[in-house]
Structures are given as structure tokens and as C-alpha cells.
Amino acid sequence: NAGVTQTPKFQVLKTGQSMTLQCAQDMNHNSMYWYRQDPGMGLRLIYYSASEGTTDKGEVPNGYNVSRLNKREFSLRLESAAPSQTSVYFCASSEIGLVEPTRQPQHFGDGTRLSIL
Amino acid sequence: GDSVTQMEGPVTLSEEAFLTINCTYTATGYPSLFWYVQYPGEGLQLLLKATKADDKGSNKGFEATYRKETTSFHLEKGSVQVSDSAVYFCALSAYSGAGSYQLTFGKGTKLSVIP
Numbered sequence: 001n002a003g004v005t006q007t008p009k010f011q012v013l014k015t016g017q018s019m020t021l022q023c024a025q026d027m028n029h030n031s032m033y034w035y036r037q038d039p040g041m042g043l044r045l046i047y048y049s050a051s052e053g054t055t056d057k058g059e060v061p062n063g064y065n066v067s068r069l070n071k072r073e074f075s076l077r078l079e080s081a082a083p084s085q086t087s088v089y090f091c092a093s094s095e096i097g098l099v100e101p102t103r104q105p106q107h108f109g110d111g112t113r114l115s116i117l
Numbered sequence: 118g119d120s121v122t123q124m125e126g127p128v129t130l131s132e133e134a135f136l137t138i139n140c141t142y143t144a145t146g147y148p149s150l151f152w153y154v155q156y157p158g159e160g161l162q163l164l165l166k167a168t169k170a171d172d173k174g175s176n177k178g179f180e181a182t183y184r185k186e187t188t189s190f191h192l193e194k195g196s197v198q199v200s201d202s203a204v205y206f207c208a209l210s211a212y213s214g215a216g217s218y219q220l221t222f223g224k225g226t227k228l229s230v231i232p
Contacts, residue, residue: 004160031218042206042224043161050218058219090160096218104210105151106220108160 002026006091006109013081013116021076021112023091031094032074033058033106034066036087043090049074050096081116088113119144123207123223130197130230138192138226140181140207148209150174150183150190151220155204164192164205197230204228 007022025032030051035043045058049068063085065077074093078085092106124139142150149168153161165174170185181192190207207223 033220040224042222043220044222045219048219092161094218104218105163105166108153108162110158110160 004091004093004107004109006089006112008112009110010113011115013078013114015081015083015116017081017116018077018079019081020078021089021091021114022073023075023109024073025091025093025107026072027093027095027107028071029093029095029107030071031096032068033092033094034064034074034076035090035092036060036085037090037111038087046076046089083116086114086116119148119209119211119221121207121209121221121223123205123226125224125226127227127229130228132199132230132232133196134230136192136194136197136201136228138205138207138228140190140192140223142188142190142207142209144188144209144211144221146211148211150181151208151210152179152181152190152192153206153208153222155206155225157203161206197228199230199232202228202230 004025033048034046044060047066049055052071067075089112091109094104094106120143151166152164154164155161165176167174167183173182179194204225204227206225208220
């Protein structure tokens with residue numbers, strides 16, 4: 001099983017350029033998430049999608065947009081990249097059922113390492 | 118809001134030493150608690166979890182007990198190996214409204230085990 005697949009794995013952009021990070025999961029999960037990981041900051045939630053057709057802001061949404069394309073795919077877009085967005089980006093998914101939903105762990109991709117010059 | 122505090126690293130241990138990484142949390146309601154591990158160049162992997170008070174999660178020789186009275190979930194291993202070198206994240210899962218559930222992470226503790 002592939003689990004959660006992120007593309008690309010590495011990317012270098014110039015300030016002001018745009019790009020889309022892709023994420024796909026093959027576990028039939030309802031919920032998907034985008035995080036950024038910065039040194040000494042842990043993981044911070046950018047956006048999430050509780051179910052197909054819904055998206056909501058997380059802790060650090062400014063400068064980003066998302067699209068839940070279908071149940072499998074959840075993309076993150078940087079419209080005008082800034083050096084402060086240099087980070088490692090992780091996509092995750094989880095199955096949130098009706099019974100004891102907080103018990104369900106999130107499954108992570110391997111990350112996209114993004115540098116903005 | 119919810120928060121997780123874990124001991125700052127880095128932590129350097131000799132092989133076969135005892136490991137403790139402290140984690141405390143603040144949350145309303147009844148969260149589930151998790152430890153994730155991140156090996157160099159990889160994403161996070163679930164290491165263990167506990168979903169109610171006094172539960173003990175365990176995996177690969179690691180253990181952590183959900184202590185509601187001290188709001189803690191400390192990670193322990195009796196004898197670490199070089200292959201345990203990684204960054205460890207403590208996290209809690211709680212309801213965040215509108216049918217969604219979010220993870221709140223600690224900042225991570227980097228463990229290096231030397232032969």
C-alpha cells in the first residue's frame with residue numbers, strides 16, 4: 001500500500017512564483033490535513049478537510065489555499081511564494097468514524113521540502 | 118486552547134541506556150494521546166497511542182501511560198538502540214468543532230543514540 005503520497009519531494013522557487021503541492025491517499029479516509037514543519041516549531045496545521053467537499057483553516061492559513069479535489073486528493077497552493085514559506089510540508093489523512101473518532105491516528109506522507117529564494 | 122509541552126532536546130544516550138521523554142498536555146474534554154516518530158528524511162509514523170485515563174500504549178519496546186491526574190504521557194524505553202535515533206513528537210487529538218478532530222503537536226525531541 002502506498003498510503004499517503006506527496007509530490008514533488010523537493011522544490012525550489014523564487015519569491016512571487018506560484019505552485020501547487022499534491023497529496024493523494026489510498027486508504028479511503030474521510031479527513032485530510034496539511035501541515036508545515038519548521039525547526040523548533042513542531043508541526044503546525046495549515047488547512048484541513050474533514051470530509052470531501054469541506055475545507056477549513058488551521059493555525060497558519062495565511063498565504064495558502066487548498067482544494068479537496070475528491071475523496072483521495074487534497075492539494076495545497078501557494079499563490080505568491082515568500083521566503084517565510086520555506087519549510088517542509090506534510091500531508092496527512094485519517095478515518096474519522098462516528099464512534100470514538102479521537103482515537104483514530106493520522107497517517108503522514110514523506111513530505112515536500114520547499115525552499116523559496 | 119489545547120497544547121502539548123515536551124522536553125526540549127537534543128537528547129544523547131549511549132546504546133542500552135534508559136530513555137524517558139516527558140510530555141504534558143492541556144486540553145478540554147477527553148483527548149486521545151499519541152507518540153509519533155520521525156526518522157531522518159521521512160514523514161511521521163505512529164509509535165503508540167492511549168485513548169483513556171490509565172491506558173498504557175506500547176510498541177517496539179516503547180511505553181507511555183495516560184495519566185489524567187498529572188496530565189502527562191511520558192515516553193519510556195528500557196534499552197535504546199542506535200536505530201531509535203529519531204525525532205519524537207507527543208500529540209493529542211480532540212474535537213475542534215464542526216465535525217472535525219485535530220492533532221495538536223509538541224515541538225519534538227531529537228534523540229541520538231551512540232554505540
